[in-house]
Amino acid sequence: DTEVTQTPKHLVMGMTNKKSLKCEQHMGHRAMYWYKQKAKKPPELMFVYSYEKLSINESVPSRFSPECPNSSLLNLHLHALQPEDSALYLCASSAWVDREDGELFFGEGSRLTVL
């Protein structure tokens, strides 16, 4: 099984809502990532988890709150978002975070629209 599964595929929320994006992998990978991708732009790294601990936060606003409950799951909690936060949110995983040659597997993404 070489899949990274993201839910929901689509999410529409108001600026006062609280919602969560979920990501799951069962490849035994110890590194998981959140990326944000705007239309016609490359993915931008948001967070990296290594062995269930947050190792990189790319100065992401606190309205985005990541959580790694266990080695297979990664959540992104959303609160008080702005319309400009509308984007495709991609989850990815790799076997290790400190091996540069590790293959990076992406999920299908969650399309977020903030009204």
Next chain:
Amino acid sequence: KNQVEQSPQSLIILEGKNCTLQCNYTVSPFSNLRWYKQDTGRGPVSLTIMTFSENTKSNGRYTATLDADTKQSSLHITASQLSDSASYICVVTRRTGTASKLTFGTGTRLQVTL
């Protein structure tokens, strides 16, 4: 500054034709270079990953080349199919020793038509 530039930005070709996409990078120190295919609204899918010592790698109709001296890579698509219509992203990994630092190119949008 660590950058990855891709050309052309977009490309339209007829089904069955070949095409070559280019990637130039200034990322240093270099670890590896990856090509991803991304369908609209979907997650990127890996096509190839090449390290410093590799100069050619194939995956079906996709062939990637790497010239680490000139810091250039290309992705050649042979006998294109309609399903090849997608964005192709070049990603270069910088060697950090602590965490993979990926620099993404802006992609080439390929459209294959009848």
